[in-house]
Amino acid sequence: MRLLWEKWVHVFMDLGDSRSRPVQLQGQGQEDGVKPRKATRIQIRNQERILDGALSVFAKTGFRGATVDELAKAAGMTKPNLLYYFKSKKTLYVAVLEFVLERWLEPLEQLDPDGDPAEQILNYMRAKLSMSKERPEDSRLFANEILNGAPLLGAVLQGHLKELVEQKAIVIRHWCDTGQLNRVDPYHLIFFLWATTQHYADFEVQVTALLGQDARDKTYDDAADTLETILMQGLLPRK
Amino acid sequence: MRLLWEKWVHVFMDLGDSRSRPVQLQGQGQEDGVKPRKATRIQIRNQERILDGALSVFAKTGFRGATVDELAKAAGMTKPNLLYYFKSKKTLYVAVLEFVLERWLEPLEQLDPDGDPAEQILNYMRAKLSMSKERPEDSRLFANEILNGAPLLGAVLQGHLKELVEQKAIVIRHWCDTGQLNRVDPYHLIFFLWATTQHYADFEVQVTALLGQDARDKTYDDAADTLETILMQGLLPRK
């Protein structure tokens, strides 16, 4: 799975003063006089490989569970070489988190205040479910981080995410107030959508243990149908 | 939080042959000729302390993230002393998992085929939500384990849990077939209930980051209300 790390390649490398260490890549952090040099092709290629491998390693075992050796192997290089590109395990971890975060938040940003409420919410549910299916590692990466107290994501939760959710909560509340939706707490509706969709990525082993390995497509289709039914009609038949 | 480990205290300690190592506690494993000695008060007290502390440590950082030193500190004793009672970190971890598992499965077992469907499902939802509130560490312990591939719980998922879920799925399917519930996939309804309720324990940092630390009671009340509304009526108003 080739990713699009390219546009995200910045400040990952140690810069400091060192003579042999390259580079400050384009993007940020040019406060001091060091003139940023352009990233070489090799740098871009290797950082991509590293980030790519690191996502699956970190998603599998969390930050503490991952070893630098594993990370290097996943990137197909030696440990010192990996540490040439990312000065520490933590730096790498943060870089991966940062990258994945954007994708993670995107669907919620798409929620359109002017659209039809039911349609908007179903779309959001489907988009999140599709992310669980196509990029389960993203979801597991965050699940690990949050489950263990979000030591490095805490700031984001309090900042960007909080704003975004507040904003969308207002939209949902409006839909309730105008009678377009039943009266529910907007925040809990959002949690509800997160929980039900991410469950399929985060608890995939459990899901497949109960439903069988082979029926992955069917699993996600059935999940979408069930969620749609519940969201639109609830469990009780309308007489 | 004092727990009821007592009835679970069994075979935790190394037994083998050793002269100074005690004990095979009551419960199981008496296959060989070694006559089981009764657990002393000290053993019971200390094993309780250890298991008690271990639950919160493992829930916080997962198996790999927890160190034996932390575990010992949480139990208020030295590392070698802890290892006197549980011969390895893994043994201790499995013991904690085993214990917590029972509580975890209990609510689903209560689901009554002869009860009113809506009431049964709401009760189950409330019971699980209450568990998330009162025993979040239980939930996080499993979340960590499953998220990381359930290396030690895999057998349970394929065995006991699978049976239990199959059994309850039949009940739910029957409710659907007789028109008492809208037609939904029973498995996904169960996942839905797990996901939405456990979310509040597993992602507590996120939830409190967005809703505020102080309103814990309110959070769970609102969650229950929202879930009830959605489950019973869905989001769309009935005209």
Place this chain on the structure above:
DNA sequence: GTCTTGTTTGACCATTTGGTCAGAAATTCC
């Protein structure tokens, strides 16, 4: 080609970690 810069590696190091062990201290049994 050669000089400069960027990349890669084997060997190495300090710390942390899971776990052991011999014996000291406490407890129980008679």
Place this chain on the structure above:
DNA sequence: GGAATTTCTGACCAAATGGTCAAACAAGAC
């Protein structure tokens, strides 16, 4: 009280882990 057993601890160990470094090697610029 004294012997036998159980509980506890400081000192220790081997393996794993995050990270460093000097030097070898490759790429570009001219």
